[in-house]
Each structure stands twice: as structure tokens, then as C-alpha cells.
Amino acid sequence: MAGGVNAKAGSCAPEFHQIRAIPCHQDREPYAHRVIPTQGRVLTMIDDLFVSFEGAFAESTIKSYRADFKRYSNWCRANDRNPMEVTPEDFARFIDHMALKSSSATISRHVASLSTLFRLSEVADVTKSPNVTLAVNRVYRQKGRGQKQAVPLTREVLDALLKVCDDSNSGLRDRVLLRLGYETMRRRAELCSLKFEDLEILGSGKAALRLRFSKTDQFGVGKLIPISPGLLADIREWGERTGNSGYLIRRIYRMGEIGNNLDPGSINNRLQALQAEADLDLGGNLTGHSFRVGAALDLLEQGESMEKIMLRGGWRSEDIVIQYLRAWRPL
Numbered sequence: 001m002a003g004g005v006n007a008k009a010g011s012c013a014p015e016f017h018q019i020r021a022i023p024c025h026q027d028r029e030p031y032a033h034r035v036i037p038t039q040g041r042v043l044t045m046i047d048d049l050f051v052s053f054e055g056a057f058a059e060s061t062i063k064s065y066r067a068d069f070k071r072y073s074n075w076c077r078a079n080d081r082n083p084m085e086v087t088p089e090d091f092a093r094f095i096d097h098m099a100l101k102s103s104s105a106t107i108s109r110h111v112a113s114l115s116t117l118f119r120l121s122e123v124a125d126v127t128k129s130p131n132v133t134l135a136v137n138r139v140y141r142q143k144g145r146g147q148k149q150a151v152p153l154t155r156e157v158l159d160a161l162l163k164v165c166d167d168s169n170s171g172l173r174d175r176v177l178l179r180l181g182y183e184t185m186r187r188r189a190e191l192c193s194l195k196f197e198d199l200e201i202l203g204s205g206k207a208a209l210r211l212r213f214s215k216t217d218q219f220g221v222g223k224l225i226p227i228s229p230g231l232l233a234d235i236r237e238w239g240e241r242t243g244n245s246g247y248l249i250r251r252i253y254r255m256g257e258i259g260n261n262l263d264p265g266s267i268n269n270r271l272q273a274l275q276a277e278a279d280l281d282l283g284g285n286l287t288g289h290s291f292r293v294g295a296a297l298d299l300l301e302q303g304e305s306m307e308k309i310m311l312r313g314g315w316r317s318e319d320i321v322i323q324y325l326r327a328w329r330p331l
Contacts, residue, residue: 088129
């Protein structure tokens, strides 16, 4: 028998719904006849889509897309909806559901992620409908659009954290992590992607690290980031213990053994452990983003231009930088 047995006893459902007209992309005909998969095939279809993403998107981006789609599909399952053929009214109700517990920023990210998945799956992108726009605006009116900013890891904080790093494998790894994060102003995933092979000694005798990919450089144009003599010395000492190859930032096991690359999500835990050890009350917990905010604040205090701060941190939008800095210093 074609198709599978439905959840309702005695009823059967075909593999696909009947072909019907649905909205398509704006650059095509307004409507086209298309086969819409049933709920039973959605996860397989999405898994295939994620496989096709490999190499085209950063791993962290794909991970975020997966997490956002899982939350959305769980809501659809609980409400007997097919994730790939919801109506604009359905999606607006999903936003209302998220608004009960999630921030405006989280909701905006989900909408953007799901819009990409709909578009690349070649199904109607309901996130562009007026119903969804109004639902998102209601969230902004209710919760505001301000985001909680990371606690800045400034030079003063950096020095305090370095003092609690001993000469053990964990302590030396932490010194490299702290100086690397502050000096390069890179995001967590970018820090964890750097390798010993990315270290270069320039003609001037100064050292730099080559960042091959980043959030704002998905196609590998690359960028050389200068580093201080202090960080270079730490990297060389760390290299003597790790074989001078592979990832710079490594996990350290309980007995002190050096493992492979550190997961980006573990940086927050490590920073907060060092913050507790240094007994620093900063009005909140340090996170991986604290490197970027703290170094940007220090550059601003030193009189550096906004253009240079954006260049150092890899920001494309001046508005984003101002948003970060304004939370901690009047501009």
C-alpha cells in the first residue's frame, strides 16, 4: 500500500498531499504547482538540506539553523501542523508562543533562520507575510529591541585573570585563550578555529595570525591579525607542549592531559571559572563576547576612530558597534 498509516485509527495518508498552488519566490511566477511533503517526510527533507549546507555555511551557522528549526518543528508537531506548509496565521501564532519566554533578539533570529530554510527548500516563505510582520512588531512593542550586552573584558580585567593562571597545562592554555581573545577581538568559533599553522612571522619581524574564515568572511578571503610579543611567547611555549601543530585552543582533561580542539561553547564556562577564581565582581558573568566588547571599549578610551575599531573587531555595521559601546559608556 502506498503511503503510511495515519495517527487516527483506520485512516491512511498518501506519501504526498495533492498538488496545489502555493506562493513562490518573487522572482518567479506568482503561483506554481508544487508537491508539498507530508509531516512524515519533513525531517528527512530538512536533514538532506542541512547536508547540502556543509561547506557552504559555517558549522556554527548550521548548528544554529538546526536548533531553530527543531524548536519550530516541535511547536508544529504539538499543534498538528506540517512545518513546511504552515499558513501565515500559523507562523504568527508560533511567534506569539515564543514571546511567552524568549527575547526579541531570539525571536528575530528564529524568523531569519526559518526564512532561509523556507527559501532554500523552495517552499513559500511565510515569514514575509503581513501577519508575521505584525506579530514581530507586537513583540518589539512589548519587549523592546534592546539586547543584554556582554560584560566587557577590558585590559584591567584581563590582567586580573592572567594573575590566576599558573604554569600547568590548563593555566598556560588559559593564558593563550585570554590574550588571544582580547588581542584579536574574535568570536568564539573563530578563536577555536585558529591553528599553529596560522602563525606567521612578517618581514618586519612582528608576528600575526591568519584568520582564514569568519562570520563576515564566509568565503575565505582571509585576514592577518597582528599579535603582541607576549602572546607570541605564550603560543611558542604552548606549542612545545602540543607539538606545534593543530588547534591553538585545546581542551584539558581532568588529569591535565591535553586534548583536541576546545568547543566554542566551553569558552564561556572557562571565563566564568577564571572570573570566580580571581574573585571579580563585574556585575555579571564574562562570556566569549566579552573579549570583543572590552577591547572595543579600551580602543575607544584610547581615542581610536570608529573605523579602526570596526576593522579590528570585524564588524560591518557601525550601528552594531555603537550599540555595544553605548551600553557601557555614553557616546
